[in-house]
Structures are given as C-alpha cells and as structure tokens.
Amino acid sequence: MKDLSKALLVPPGSRIKLASIDPSDTCGYDKEAAAGHLEKNLDRLSVLQYLLYAEAARSVLVVLQGIDAGGKDGAIRDVMTGLNPQGVKVTSFKVPEGAEKRHDYLWRIHRALPEFGQLGIFNRSHYEDVLVVRVHNLVPKDVWSQRYDQINAFERMLAENGTRVVKFLLYIDKEEQARRFNQRIEDKTKNWKFSTADVKEREYWDDYIAAYQDMLRRCSTHHAPWYVIPANKKWFRNLALSQILRAELENMNLKFPKPTADLSGIHFE
Numbered sequence: 035m036k037d038l039s040k041a042l043l044v045p046p047g048s049r050i051k052l053a054s055i056d057p058s059d060t061c062g063y064d065k066e067a068a069a070g071h072l073e074k075n076l077d078r079l080s081v082l083q084y085l086l087y088a089e090a091a092r093s094v095l096v097v098l099q100g101i102d103a104g105g106k107d108g109a110i111r112d113v114m115t116g117l118n119p120q121g122v123k124v125t126s127f128k129v130p131e132g133a134e135k136r137h138d139y140l141w142r143i144h145r146a147l148p149e150f151g152q153l154g155i156f157n158r159s160h161y162e163d164v165l166v167v168r169v170h171n172l173v174p175k176d177v178w179s180q181r182y183d184q185i186n187a188f189e190r191m192l193a194e195n196g197t198r199v200v201k202f203l204l205y206i207d208k209e210e211q212a213r214r215f216n217q218r219i220e221d222k223t224k225n226w227k228f229s230t231a232d233v234k235e236r237e238y239w240d241d242y243i244a245a246y247q248d249m250l251r252r253c254s255t256h257h258a259p260w261y262v263i264p265a266n267k268k269w270f271r272n273l274a275l276s277q278i279l280r281a282e283l284e285n286m287n288l289k290f291p292k293p294t295a296d297l298s299g300i301h302f303e
C-alpha cells in the first residue's frame with residue numbers, strides 16, 4: 035500500500051502550488067482495491083478510538099477545510115461511520131454570531147475542542163479566519179496576516195498539552211464543483227444543499243486558492259500538519275482520510291491505562 039501520509043503531507047515550510055496537484059489523482063489506487071483497504075482502515079480506527087477513549091489522557095482534533103461542495107460532510111459521514119459516537123465530537127463553524135462576535139476568533143475554537151479521550155472533528159475551523167475573512171476583507175490585512183503565527187502558537191500549545199491536531203484540505207477542481215452544484219439542483223433529495231451564497235463564492239475561486247496556498251505554507255507544522263487530499267473522487271478521498279488518520283493514531287502509541295486495583299485475586303461467582 036502506498037504511504038499516503040507521506041505522499042499527501044505538506045512538508046513544513048514548503049510552498050505548495052495547488053495547480054501542480056491533480057484533484058483526480060488516486061496515487062495509483064483503483065476503486066475496487068480501495069474499498070477493501072477502506073474497510074480495514076475503518077475497523078482499525080474503531081479499535082484505536084477505543085484505546086484513545088480508554089486512555090482518556092490525550093485527544094485528537096481533525097480539521098476539515100475545503101471549497102464549497104468539496105465533500106466535508108460526506109467525508110465525516112463515510113470515514114467516521116464506524117466510531118463510537120460517545121467518543122466523537124463534531125463541530126461545524128458558521129459565520130460568527132452572538133457571543134462569538136464579542137470575543138477573539140479563537141475563543142469559539144477553544145470551547146469546541148474535544149475532551150481528552152475524544153476525537154474532535156471541525157467542519158470548517160479557525161482557518162476560516164485566514165480564508166473567507168481574507169478573501170472578503172472582513173478585517174484589515176494587518177489583522178488577518180498576524181493570524182498565521184497566532185494559529186501556529188495556539189496549535190503548538192494544544193500539541194504540547196495532549197491534543198494531536200491533524201488538518202485536511204479537501205481539494206476539488208472547478209469542474210467537479212460545477213458537477214456537484216448541478217446534482218444539487220437536479221436531485222430533489224439534494225436541493226436543500228444548494229445555496230446561492232455558494233455560487234457567489236465560486237466567483238472568488240482564485241482568491242481562495244491563493245489563501246489556501248498561504249495557509250498551507252505558513253501553517254503546516256510538525257506539531258499540526260496539513261494534508262492536501264485530492265477529492266474529486268470520493269472513494270479516494272475516503273481512503274486517504276482513513277489511512278492518514280489511522281497512521282496518526284497509530285503514531286500516538288495509545289495504551290490502556292493501568293487497572294486501578296490489583297485484579298489478580300478477584301473473581302466473581
């Protein structure tokens with residue numbers, strides 16, 4: 035099996051040109067073989083999550099970003115399907131409102147973090163504050179441009195205190211987005227997903243690409259790496275996410291905690 039953790043990692047400090055990545059790439063996998071690998075990954079993820087929960091001393095935060103219709107919701111559904119809901123916390127970040135607007139941009143992020151023992155999933159994240167905020171000039175440049183360093187410091191603090199942060203950019207091309215928008219229009223069961231705001235955002239495609247590239251360059255670190263997932267093909271997206279997440283959890287060397295009592299002489303009839 036090709037090591038997708040290596041192939042799709044954004045090496046810290048590197049300058050990735052998204053145009054040089056093929057969003058339809060499958061890194062040599064075919065759909066049939068991928069289905070078998072996915073199943074194995076999901077089985078193993080379930081065991082690893084059990085260990086994370088039992089250990090209850092560290093947590094994992096999965097950050098998902100991507101252009102509209104990039105497949106964030108589908109990825110959560112397809113890759114997290116075998117996990118125990120008790121140990122999973124999914125948070126979707128929308129336009130800040132209420133108390134969120136009356137605090138710094140990391141306040142709502144910190145509040146939403148998984149507890150130790152949990153796997154947290156962010157559907158959008160603090161990176162919106164250097165993406166949509168930058169593309170639409172929602173704050174001045176001198177404010178958003180400081181956020182890359184702030185985010186790195188925040189994620190480093192998390193890493194040093196027991197939270198492994200793993201970040202995925204789901205990367206589709208404009209043609210695939212058009213196909214998915216059209217499906218949302220044609221398929222009555224998907225009409226609810228269609229939003230005219232998404233169509234407006236499509237006009238800013240190139241600005242988003244520039245913002246993604248800076249985000250990857252500035253914020254892929256050893257303590258919180260970014261991975262770019264070619265996501266035109268959903269089956270490959272699922273395979274890549276499951277495989278990388280599995281490898282990340284394996285690297286944590288999770289262990290059952292020691293029993294709280296000497297169990298050797300205890301037996302119930």
Ligand code: ADP
Binds near residue numbers: 129130157162167229
């Ligand atoms: P989604 O597209 O994630 O399924 P929505 O259609 O409700 O859900 O979109 C959420 C919107 O909130 C997106 O357009 C996103 O850019 C926006 N958003 C998220 N965080 C922020 C932020 N910090 N500042 C401004 N807009 C944000």
